[in-house]
Amino acid sequence: MQTLLLSLLLATAAADATTEQRVYVLGSSLNLRKEPSAEAEILEKLQIGTECRVAEKLDGTWLKVRCGEKDGYASASLLGPEKPSAEKLKAEAQDTSLSLKQREDSALRAATLSPEDVELQKLLGTLFFERNLELVAGIKKPKTLRTFKHTCFKQNDSSCIGDAAVAGVKDVKIRVETKGFLFVVALGNAERVAVYRGRYKIDKAQVLTGEILESTGFATTSVMEKALFFDIKPSPSGRGDLAFGRFALDDASHAILDGLPREWAVLERSESGIWKAHWDDCLKRPYLLKFKPDIHGRWLLLIENVGMDAGIKSRWISAVSKRGNEIELTLEDDGVAATRELFKLPEGRGDIAYLGEKAYSFKLDRYPEVHHRCLQGGP
Structure with a gap:
């Protein structure tokens, strides 16, 4: 009888040990899911x-865990028996013998545990950019x-890239870091952060040409917002600036537009049937139709009109x-109804295209x- 009672007590204790085992979230965040699957509802x-x-x-x-009043399933790899320590994680983030990836992850977890630690916020921001510069440098x-272009006005490289990124965008914070001729841009608002990794060059006329090699983004959190944009205020908005992400085109649309020359001379047929180019004597070039991409994946169509227009x-x-x-183009602007225009490409070896009834040539001279x-004062 005593043996049976002892066995029952041991079995009960083992069951209690399983059901009462405490574990702690080790990652900066962890999804508690409805089913044991990465695709299950969060x-x-x-x-x-x-x-x-x-x-x-x-x-x-x-x-299968119970966290507070909620039951669900969580990844075992992000749970552990020891409660994470902000001090220990901060020490790991400062340990230069570790990889940047490890250090950034430790800094994020430490800053999440101690959101009031300003030094940690700054460290996380520094490691984030160092890690992203490492990523872009490692692209084989x-x-x-x-691509995008921007004219620099006696600015340093980071400032010039930053101006290109905030142009035409409402209410975003931005930070740019460069190394060599590589750059990382982070910009965001209360909802999301976009990260652009790329390279650039600046010519003698101070025109910067940038190439986006990788682009990613994530939902804004208070921790990352403080780390990335510490003491940075939103860029001032101007008339005509767009909401973040508005009019950004997909990859297929980019492929179509990238296949076109960016500049086309404005043409007009004379009474004798000869095509002539309208010439701007101020700028010493023809009047142009321009397809102008920006850093965010938006394209602006610019038409320089002459005469009465x-x-x-x-x-x-x-x-x-x-x-x-x-090519059918849907053209929009804030406060202006969308219109559709056909851009008829040159045929054969020709160089003349038509937007509506007007003619343009990519052979500018x-x-x-x-x-x-x-x-x-101007033309």
């Missing part, structure tokens, strides 16, 4: 240090996602489709010039 996001109790172990990959076969008409390209020799005098 019931709650648990912060580092959250205490849970193990209800069941499943194949070494998943644990760079493939350009998109003198001035620059600009519209954002919000959609692109191609059928045979024609081929045609006789119709000069427009340069008056004082």
Whole structure:
């Protein structure tokens, strides 16, 4: 009888040890899911240090846990029996013998545990950019996602890239770091952060040409917002600036537009049937139609008009489709209804295209010039 009682007590104790085993979230955050699958519904996001109790172990990959009042499944690799220590993680983040990836991860976890630690916030921001510069430097076969240009006005390289990134965008914070001729841009608002990694060069005329090699993003958290944009205020918004992400085109649209020359001379047929180019004597070049991409994956269509319509008409390209020799452009602007225009490409070996009824050539110096005098203060 005593043996049976002892066996029952031991069995009960073992069961209690399993059901009462305490574990703690080790990652900066952890998804508590409805089922033991990475695709299952997320019931709650648990912060580092959250205490849970193990209800069941499943194949070494998943644990069924109870965290507060919620039951669910969590990845076993991100749970451990020892509560994480901000001091220990901070020491790891400062340990230069560790990889940047390890140090950044430790800094993120430490800053999440101690959000009031300003030194940790700054360290996390520094490691984030060092790690991203390491990533872009390690790209073995760079493939350009998109390009952009910006004129620098006696600025350092980071400032010039930053100006290119905030141009035409509302209410974002931005930080740029460079190393050699590589750059990392982080910009964001209360909802999300975008990260661009790339390379650049600056010519003698101080025109910066940048190439985005990689682009990523993530939802903004208070920890990362403080780390990346410590003491940085949102860029001032101007008239016509767009919400972050508005009019950014997909990869297929980029491929179509990237296949076009960026600049086209404005042409007009004379009474004798000869094509001539309208020439701007102030700028010493023809009036142009321009396809202008920016760092965010947006494309602006600029048309320099002459005569009674003198001035620059600009519209954002919000959609692109191609059928045979024609490209349909959906053109938009805030406060202006969307319009669709056909851009008819040159046929055969020709160089003349049509946007609506107007003609343009990508051979800027081929045609006789119709000069427009340069008056004082402008054309």
